[in-house]
Amino acid sequence: MKIFWEGVFRRNPVLVLAMGLVPAVAITTTALNGLILGISIALVVLISSIINYVVIPLTPVSARLSLRALVLIVLVVALYGIILHTSPGLVAGLGIFFPFMVADAFRLLKTEEQPPFTDVVLEALGQGLGFVWALTLIGIVREFLGLGAIFGRPIVTTVLRPLSLATGVPGGLIIVGLLLALANAITKQGGELND
Amino acid sequence: MIDGLELLVETLITGNLVLIHGLGLYALTRYTKTVRTAVKAGTNTVVGMLLGGTILWLLGDIVPTSPTSQIGFYVLVGFIAAATAPHLTRQDASPEYHVVDTALIGLLLIMAQRNFPGVENLWFAMGSSLGYFIVLIVVATIRQRLELAPIPKAFRGTPIVLITAGLLGIALLGFWL
Numbered sequence: 001m002k003i004f005w006e007g008v009f010r011r012n013p014v015l016v017l018a019m020g021l022v023p024a025v026a027i028t029t030t031a032l033n034g035l036i037l038g039i040s041i042a043l044v045v046l047i048s049s050i051i052n053y054v055v056i057p058l059t060p061v062s063a064r065l066s067l068r069a070l071v072l073i074v075l076v077v078a079l080y081g082i083i084l085h086t087s088p089g090l091v092a093g094l095g096i097f098f099p100f101m102v103a104d105a106f107r108l109l110k111t112e113e114q115p116p117f118t119d120v121v122l123e124a125l126g127q128g129l130g131f132v133w134a135l136t137l138i139g140i141v142r143e144f145l146g147l148g149a150i151f152g153r154p155i156v157t158t159v160l161r162p163l164s165l166a167t168g169v170p171g172g173l174i175i176v177g178l179l180l181a182l183a184n185a186i187t188k189q190g191g192e193l194n195d
Numbered sequence: 196m197i198d199g200l201e202l203l204v205e206t207l208i209t210g211n212l213v214l215i216h217g218l219g220l221y222a223l224t225r226y227t228k229t230v231r232t233a234v235k236a237g238t239n240t241v242v243g244m245l246l247g248g249t250i251l252w253l254l255g256d257i258v259p260t261s262p263t264s265q266i267g268f269y270v271l272v273g274f275i276a277a278a279t280a281p282h283l284t285r286q287d288a289s290p291e292y293h294v295v296d297t298a299l300i301g302l303l304l305i306m307a308q309r310n311f312p313g314v315e316n317l318w319f320a321m322g323s324s325l326g327y328f329i330v331l332i333v334v335a336t337i338r339q340r341l342e343l344a345p346i347p348k349a350f351r352g353t354p355i356v357l358i359t360a361g362l363l364g365i366a367l368l369g370f371w372l
Contacts, residue, residue: 018224018353022297025357026217069274069295077267084263096304099270103221103295169217170364177350177357185349 003119007126013108014134015183020104024138025172026097031151033094034139035132040083041101042128044075045108049124052109053117068109072102104131141175142166199318206322209371212298213330214364216305219298223334223360224353233335235286241324243280243299247272248320251306252313269307273300298327334360 013019020041028034051071056064076099083098084091091098108127115123140150146166148156156162165171212218219240226236250272251258259265277296302323306316337359346355 019221021220021224021357022218022301025220026301066278069278072295073267073270073274077263077270080266081263096308097218097301099266099300099304100297102270102300103297106295107221165365168364168368169215170361170368172217173214173220173357173361173364177354177361180357181347181349181354184352184354 001122004122004126004129007123007128008130008133010187012130012134012183013104013127014131014138015180016187018180019107020101020131020135021176022097022100023104024135024176025169027094027100028135028139028142029146029167029172030093030143031136031139034135034137036083036090036094037098037101038128038132038135040079040098041104041131041135042125044072044079044101044105045128045131046121046124047075048072048105048109049120053114053120057114069102069106072105073099076102076105138176138179141179142172145175146171202315202318203322206319207326207329208367210305210323210326211330211364211367212302212323212327214360214367216301218301219296219327220357220360221297222331224356227331227335227338227356229339230332230335233331237328237331238284239280239286240277240296240298241328242284243273243276243296244302244320244324244327245317246279246283247276247299247303248306248317250276251303251320252316255313255316258307265307266304269303270300273303330360330363333363 007013011017014021014024023037023041024034027037048068048071052068055071056067059067080091080098108124144150144155145163146168148154148162163171166175206212209215213220213223222236222240227233254272259268274295277299302320305323306319309319311319334356338356341355341359350358
């Protein structure tokens with residue numbers, strides 16, 4: 001179970017390894033967006049890790065890189081299609097940059113080592129859960145600061161005026177930078193892992 | 196038809212890929228330690244973007260119309276362009292990190308949304324790639340100075356780069372008015 005919890009906290013893909021920065025900055029403007037993106041990335045990472053472990057070793061070495069990328073593109077497009085059919089409003093909220101999770105899922109795939117299957121699944125699950133809570137946290141902070149609400153529920157209405165910069169990309173860069181620094185301070189890793 | 200100068204100002208400043216759209220942050224945080232690495236990584240992506248723009252210009256008539264297959268088409272073009280670019284620049288770039296480039300895929304998706312006619316795809320790709328390249332060089336230069344600055348340990352590395360990029364982005368937002 002250690003490998004699972006490492007992905008969730010000590011080696012969190014977003015807050016410690018600084019992966020998924022583009023979804024965090026460009027798309028996660030609300031808590032709901034963060035949650036949906038996190039769950040989508042978790043699903044893609046889990047399925048692609050299993051395919052990467054089971055099918056890819058059977059293919060020629062020279063074709064593996066392209067196959068890994070193609071598997072991810074198919075998974076992400078399929079997920080996009082499913083979300084588009086079940087809830088078009090969600091896709092509209094996420095904007096055009098939804099397919100970016102291809103990049104982060106791709107970088108998380110292990111290429112050479114062959115650990116036991118359970119380790120691969122546990123690691124993918126841990127990293128997926130790490131994405132879910134980190135992106136949701138970033139979404140909560142940005143929605144609260146930018147719109148004065150959390151999950152669409154107004155929290156601050158009269159006391160403070162919302163800081164619209166927080167929902168924009170420059171504000172997102174600063175907020176994500178501050179959260180990464182906070183994670184560095186808590187884990188006392190001093191940025192070695194994400195540098 | 197959009198004025199060429201208007202397109203250049205938009206892609207360089209008000210619609211900058213990195214600072215306003217928030218794309219290519221992986222390269223921004225990983226490949227800006229020195230100006231040299233920034234130039235190397237930037238060149239690869241710029242060539243990929245120009246290649247992607249050219250492919251879209253040439254294949255403009257056969258782009259699928261359903262939203263799902265359209266997204267797949269653009270991501271696939273982005274992947275092909277990114278995988279081909281290191282061969283054209285003759286740089287031994289790590290394929291694991293370059294093959295899926297968010298700046299490149301993002302640029303293609305923006306172009307898909309804007310639905311440019313014909314060769315304007317290429318002009319947009321040129322302006323955007325120039326804007327992207329300039330940001331990488333500027334951030335790499337600032338980062339070299341930051342190395343000498345008394346920054347708290349927790350902020351060193353990626354956090355300070357993101358905060359710096361955020362402040363640069365706020366400066367560019369001033370051009371929106």
